[in-house]
Amino acid sequence: MLRLIGLELRMVLRDRAALCLLAVLAGALALACLSGMALIQSQAEGRATAQVRQSEAAEQFRERLADAALPPEEAILSPYRLRSVLIAPLPVLVDFSAGRAAIDPYATTVSMRTSRDTLFQRNGLENPEMLMRGGIDLAFVVVVLAPLVLIGMLYGLFAADRDSGVARLIVAQAGSPVRLIGARIIPRLTLVVLPIVAAVLVQLAIGPDIAGRSQAAAVWLLVAALFLSFWAACGAWVNSLDIGAETAAFSLVALWALITLVLPAAFSAIVQASYPPPSRFEQIATARAAEVASTEVYENDHPEIASDEFASRLASIRKTWEVAQKVEAATAPIDRRFAAQLAAQQRFAEALSWASPALVAKHALDQTAGTDAATGQRFRVASEAYLTAFRRYGGGFVARGAIMQSADDAQLPRFSWSPARPLPWGRIATLLALAAGLLALAVRRFARLRPI
Amino acid sequence: MSIVTAIIAKDLRELRRARRVFAMALLVLALGLTALATSYVRIAAYESDRAATNVADRATWEAQGARNPHSAAHFSKWAFKPLTAQAVLDPGIAAFSGSAVWMEAHNRNPAVARPIDDQTVILPSGDFSVAWVLQVLMPLLVAVIAAGCVARERERGTLRLMLASGVGELGLVRAKLASIGAVTLLLGGAISAIGAVAATGAGPVDPAQLVLWLIAYAAFLAIVVAVSVAVSLRARSSGQALMVLAGLWLFAIILTPRAAVSLAEYAAPAPTSEKFWADVAAAKESYPSPFADGMEAFGAKVMAQYGVTRLEDLPVSFGGLQLEEDERLGNLVYDQQFAALFAVYARQREWLRWANLVSPLPALQNISMALSGTDMPHQIAFQQQAERRRRALVTQLNTDLIENGAGADFDYLAGPQLWAEVKDFAFSPPSLGATLAQLWRDALILLIWLVAATLFALRSARHLAGEGR
Numbered sequence: 001m002l003r004l005i006g007l008e009l010r011m012v013l014r015d016r017a018a019l020c021l022l023a024v025l026a027g028a029l030a031l032a033c034l035s036g037m038a039l040i041q042s043q044a045e046g047r048a049t050a051q052v053r054q055s056e057a058a059e060q061f062r063e064r065l066a067d068a069a070l071p072p073e074e075a076i077l078s079p080y081r082l083r084s085v086l087i088a089p090l091p092v093l094v095d096f097s098a099g100r101a102a103i104d105p106y107a108t109t110v111s112m113r114t115s116r117d118t119l120f121q122r123n124g125l126e127n128p129e130m131l132m133r134g135g136i137d138l139a140f141v142v143v144v145l146a147p148l149v150l151i152g153m154l155y156g157l158f159a160a161d162r163d164s165g166v167a168r169l170i171v172a173q174a175g176s177p178v179r180l181i182g183a184r185i186i187p188r189l190t191l192v193v194l195p196i197v198a199a200v201l202v203q204l205a206i207g208p209d210i211a212g213r214s215q216a217a218a219v220w221l222l223v224a225a226l227f228l229s230f231w232a233a234c235g236a237w238v239n240s241l242d243i244g245a246e247t248a249a250f251s252l253v254a255l256w257a258l259i260t261l262v263l264p265a266a267f268s269a270i271v272q273a274s275y276p277p278p279s280r281f282e283q284i285a286t287a288r289a290a291e292v293a294s295t296e297v298y299e300n301d302h303p304e305i306a307s308d309e310f311a312s313r314l315a316s317i318r319k320t321w322e323v324a325q326k327v328e329a330a331t332a333p334i335d336r337r338f339a340a341q342l343a344a345q346q347r348f349a350e351a352l353s354w355a356s357p358a359l360v361a362k363h364a365l366d367q368t369a370g371t372d373a374a375t376g377q378r379f380r381v382a383s384e385a386y387l388t389a390f391r392r393y394g395g396g397f398v399a400r401g402a403i404m405q406s407a408d409d410a411q412l413p414r415f416s417w418s419p420a421r422p423l424p425w426g427r428i429a430t431l432l433a434l435a436a437g438l439l440a441l442a443v444r445r446f447a448r449l450r451p452i
Numbered sequence: 453m454s455i456v457t458a459i460i461a462k463d464l465r466e467l468r469r470a471r472r473v474f475a476m477a478l479l480v481l482a483l484g485l486t487a488l489a490t491s492y493v494r495i496a497a498y499e500s501d502r503a504a505t506n507v508a509d510r511a512t513w514e515a516q517g518a519r520n521p522h523s524a525a526h527f528s529k530w531a532f533k534p535l536t537a538q539a540v541l542d543p544g545i546a547a548f549s550g551s552a553v554w555m556e557a558h559n560r561n562p563a564v565a566r567p568i569d570d571q572t573v574i575l576p577s578g579d580f581s582v583a584w585v586l587q588v589l590m591p592l593l594v595a596v597i598a599a600g601c602v603a604r605e606r607e608r609g610t611l612r613l614m615l616a617s618g619v620g621e622l623g624l625v626r627a628k629l630a631s632i633g634a635v636t637l638l639l640g641g642a643i644s645a646i647g648a649v650a651a652t653g654a655g656p657v658d659p660a661q662l663v664l665w666l667i668a669y670a671a672f673l674a675i676v677v678a679v680s681v682a683v684s685l686r687a688r689s690s691g692q693a694l695m696v697l698a699g700l701w702l703f704a705i706i707l708t709p710r711a712a713v714s715l716a717e718y719a720a721p722a723p724t725s726e727k728f729w730a731d732v733a734a735a736k737e738s739y740p741s742p743f744a745d746g747m748e749a750f751g752a753k754v755m756a757q758y759g760v761t762r763l764e765d766l767p768v769s770f771g772g773l774q775l776e777e778d779e780r781l782g783n784l785v786y787d788q789q790f791a792a793l794f795a796v797y798a799r800q801r802e803w804l805r806w807a808n809l810v811s812p813l814p815a816l817q818n819i820s821m822a823l824s825g826t827d828m829p830h831q832i833a834f835q836q837q838a839e840r841r842r843r844a845l846v847t848q849l850n851t852d853l854i855e856n857g858a859g860a861d862f863d864y865l866a867g868p869q870l871w872a873e874v875k876d877f878a879f880s881p882p883s884l885g886a887t888l889a890q891l892w893r894d895a896l897i898l899l900i901w902l903v904a905a906t907l908f909a910l911r912s913a914r915h916l917a918g919e920g921r
Contacts, residue, residue: 017692021699028707035714038721046724053730103548103568107726121554121564125725127797128549129828131568132579133804133817135714136707148702152695160691246604246691250472250596253698257592262483265580269490272571276497280565281505284530284552289512291527342570 004183012153012187021149022191028145029199032138036095036203039137043094043101044208047087050107054085057109065406073310078404079394080317084110086386086415088379091370092216095203097139099371102126106379110387110415112321112394115328116335117287119383138199139365142224143358144260146192147231151252153188154235157181158446159248176447181236189232193225212421219423220368226431227361231256233438240445263356271352275345278338283331290330294323314401321398324391346373357434364424364431375419382417389413455619456627463601463631473597477639480593484585484643491540491581492650499655502532506876514872518865521849521857522775525557529845531838531877533563536825537655541647541665542583544826547571553835555842555877557849558778560786563835582647583820586669587813590640591676591705595697598632598680600690602916607689611916621913628681629909633674640673661884665823668895671902672816678905685912704811712807712814720799728793735785742777750777764859771861772854779846786839794832801828805893812901815894822887829890833882841877848874 012018061082064070088106091099105123134140158181161167170177204217238251353359366372390413397404467473513529533551550563602624605611614624644666651657680697687693723731740746751763754773763770807814821827849870857864 017695024699024703024707028711031711031714034718038714038718042721042724046726049724049726049730053726103566105725122562122729123725124550124564124566124569125562125722125728125793127722127800127828128545128566128831129797129804130713130717130722130800131548132545133713134710135717136710140710144706145702148698152699155695156691163691244691246600246689246694249691249694249698253592253596253694254472254476257589261588262479265483265584266486268580269486272494273490276494277570279501279505280570281501281532281552284565285505285508285512288509288527288530292512292516345570 001179001183004180005186008184009187009191012191018153018188018191021152022195025141025146025149025192026195028136028141029138029195032136032141033095033199033202035135036098036137037206039098039101039135040090040095040207043090043106047090047107050085050087053109054087057083057085062406062409065404065409072403073308073313075403076310076314076401077317079397080112080320082111082390082394082404082412084386084390084412084415086110086383086417089418090208090210091375091419092210092213092421093220093369094371095207096137096200096217096220097365097369097371098135098137099139099366099369100373100376101371102131104376104379108383110383110390112324112391112398114387114391115287115324115331116384116387117283117331119387120380138196138203139362139369141199142196142227142365143362146196146224146228147256147260147358148253150188150192150228150231151235151249151256153192154185154232154239155249155252156245157184157235157239157248159239159243159245162242163244171449177449178443178446181239181442181446185232185236189228193228196224196228197221216368216370216421219428220365223361223364223368223424223428223431226428226435227357230357230431230435230438233435233442236442237438237445240442259356260358264359267349267352267356267359271345271349275341275348277345278334278341283334283338286334287327287331290327291323293330294326314398317398318401321395325395342377346377354430357431360427360430364427367422367424367427370419370421378419379417383415386413386415386417455614455617456623456630459614459619459624459627460631460634463628464634467597467631467635476593476596477635480585480589481639481642483589484582485646487580487582487585488540488643488647488650491543492654495535495537495539495654498535502534505532510876513874514868516871518867520862520864521853521866521870522557522772522862524866524871525775525846525849528554528556528842529874529877530554531834531841531879533831533834534879536881537651537653537657538661538665538824539826540582540651540654542820542824542826543579543581544583544821544824545828545831546826547579549831553838553842555838555845557775557846558782560783560790560839560842563831563838582643583817583824585643586640586673587816587820588705590636590643590673592698592701593639594632594636594673594676595680595701596694597635598628598677598684599687599694599697600684601628601632601681602684603687603690603693615916621916622910624916625681625685625909625913628684629677632681633677636673636677637670640669644669658884661823661887664888665820668816668819668823668898671898672812675812675898675901675905678902678909682905682909682912685909686915705813708807708811709804709814709817712804715806716800716803719803720796722796722800723793728789732785732789735789736782739781739785741781742774747774750774767858768854769857769859769861769864772850772852772857776847776850776854779843779850783843790835790839797828797832805897808894808897808901812898815897815901818894819891819898822891825881829887830881834879837879838877841875845874 061078064078064081086108091101094101103126105120108120108123110119156163158167158177161170167177170180200217200221204214207213234255235252238248238255241248241251243251350363353363363372367374393411393413396402397408509530513527516524516527531553535546539546547567550566552565553563554561602611605614615621619627648662648666651662679700683696683700684690684693687696740749742750750773751770754766754770755761755763758766758768760766804814818827822829849866852866852870853861853864856866
């Protein structure tokens with residue numbers, strides 16, 4: 001068997017078309033590595049900037065609280081001078097699977113004036129044109145490109161022998177061609193998987209040292225290998241049918257287009273039609289109407305420049321706090337409806353995704369990398385919960401009319417969130433079952449071939 | 453009937469009978485129509501939602517009661533971006549760009565409410581739309597149809613018969629181009645025509661824009677047809693032709709545009725949101741605020757201007773003047789920072805253009821999005837116009853405070869008359885002339901591709917020389 005594999009390997013390496021495909025794969029992997037490096041660097045820099053801002057804000061606030069010379073009419077405004085920067089940890093494999101990393105916010109600043117709908121208002125400066133066109137990452141290479149490269153090397157696995165009449169000779173001389181098929185698949189699959197393994201090792205070597213990164217990379221590679229095995233099994237199964245090389249090529253390309261392009265597009269349309277998110281515009285309008293309804297009496301947005309007196313400044317921030325609470329109460333139902341609709345959309349999309357192995361693999365890769373939709377959503381939820389706690393803390397001083405002291409700083413809620421990293425075992429099992437099932441079907445069909 | 457016509461008729465008959473081609477064509481057609489229907493519903497819902505929000509928000513604005521103009525400037529108004537009817541055909545960057553800008557005092561806010569934020573499914577290859585079907589799926593379908601158009605004749609031995617009939621190499625190529633072109637025209641034309649009708653039904657459409665859009669797609673699909681026929685002419689077998697065409701499709705349609713994005717982001721990296729806003733904050737802190745360290749100098753300047761020696765003697769609101777001066781200084785910062793950001797976007801687009809060397813798709817995408825009003829220049833125009841409206845609105849409110857708030861400053865209250873005078877935001881999209889002016893390079897690139905692909909197909913006829921003997 002090993003000699004057969006070696007022979008096949010030499011044949012593949014002499015095939016110019018196969019070498020061309022492998023060169024395209026290698027080029028795409030190199031670009032994916034570069035792209036991943038740029039993304040992880042940008043994400044790390046953004047977090048570092050946020051971290052600096054957080055440290056500065058905390059330091060300034062500590063100094064303010066420790067300033068014994070601060071007059072009461074200024075000190076009473078302290079809750080409205082308080083800032084807290086929320087930062088999500090760097091996704092463990094963001095340079096492997098960009099997922100939603102370029103779209104979802106990973107840091108934001110919270111103050112007493114922040115509300116749920118303005119929590120992430122200052123994100124989204126990425127070039128929409130780039131987001132729309134999408135870049136290349138290792139996950140894209142694994143899910144979209146590598147299967148086609150594999151198809152290009154596997155479509156004539158046995159069907160080409162059928163076309164040339166050699167198939168009869170093989171069956172007549174060697175009986176079942178199962179060993180031959182195995183010997184043909186193994187080097188081709190290895191030649192596609194190996195460059196991906198190399199790219200993963202390069203990323204691990206040059207990337208940052210994040211806890212759990214190597215283990216996540218191992219799982220990520222397992223998903224990639226299983227997905228490509230699924231395509232190898234598809235190639236074997238299609239070749240086990242009584243068809244020629246052209247029909248095999250057509251069938252495999254059509255299957256690839258169906259799984260990779262058509263089904264995800266159709267699912268996207270179904271999800272959008274079944275669970276359209278409630279209107280963001282309506283959310284904005286409702287919040288504004290509630291704000292006006294809560295401020296029938298004149299509200300001053302600049303208590304510090306409108307008055308120098310303690311009592312009027314306290315009254316002003318109490319009014320602001322009261323308005324904020326009323327706006328929150330008024331918008332809470334629409335926010336809840338929004339969250340529920342999005343959660344339903346996500347559940348439905350997730351359920352549909354099981355019907356496309358490409359989506360199963362993509363979700364598994366993104367989930368392992370920590371760049372999936374669910375992780376982004378969990379950060380939003382954690383940030384909203386923190387915002388509530390933060391405002392309750394600051395609002396308590398406003399309601400009591402108390403001046404914040406140095407000792408109160410210790411009571412300030414701290415944002416500490418780290419994403420749960422559930423491994424995609426269900427999806428891994430699905431890919432394994434699909435690959436094994438298709439391979440078993442192919443082996444059965446090949447084993448039944450009899451000399452004519 | 454000439455031999456060329458007979459070959460075309462034979463090819464069309466064969467394609468009609470090819471069940472797998474027929475099934476694929478039906479699938480592409482169904483997907484095109486689904487994309488059209490979903491886009492139509494989405495845009496109709498968006499526009500009715502936008503109109504309702506504008507009306508509701510106008511009512512809220514006018515009913516805000518007596519308050520200080522600056523308090524109203526903080527509450528301010530929102531600018532909501534309209535979607536063009538042509539977005540039914542190509543939503544472009546609409547899903548990835550913000551559609552609402554809060555035009556508040558002191559701050560130039562980014563456009564928010566990106567549909568992608570509320571969308572859980574991100575497709576592995578572009579957003580689902582009619583444009584996507586025509587740009588991505590149609591070329592694959594054309595490749596499948598065309599792969600065997602000459603190569604299969606060669607395999608069967610009918611190619612020799614055809615050439616022996618006196619059709620000539622060029623005549624055969626023309627016949628094959630015509631038959632594959634006819635099927636492509638039928639399918640692509642059906643999707644485009646239904647799309648054009650749907651766009652017309654979705655709202656006012658500039659017919660010139662629509663015609664140019666259709667011409668661009670016709671040119672793109674003609675390139676695909678020419679290249680596909682050329683590959684079939686040169687391939688040894690139809691299987692080989694199919695694999696080469698699938699490879700070319702993967703390279704030119706899927707890989708190259710994305711590779712260009714990765715390169716563009718690497719070569720011209722955009723600042724992170726964190727860095728951008730940190731720079732804005734630092735720049736704003738660097739100027740002498742008329743409310744803090746610059747107050748004394750500003751007060752002296754204002755007193756000199758009005759010929760008084762005490763701020764209390766000013767015939768206007770000093771607070772209002774401070775606010776307006778603060779806006780002026782802040783606007784300088786925003787002009788500088790946003791100009792730098794948009795310059796990075798422009799550099800990224802220039803990098804993207806290099807991809808046209810190996811694929812005509814980026815050029816087509818630029819033309820398609822621009823003519824649909826869903827490209828980056830339209831988005832930037834929206835953000836710039838919203839910013840101009842913000843400044844006009846804030847200045848209008850500050851002016852009222854300056855003129856009527858002398859002595860009262862932040863205790864001065866304006867009423868419904870002022871709120872009624874404040875205009876709503878209305879977006880004026882760039883004119884067709886302005887749009888075309890920035891598209892000439894993309895149009896030229898598409899034209900060069902078309903000429904090159906046609907020449908490639910005709911030159912490939914040489915590979916038939918000797919086959920008729």
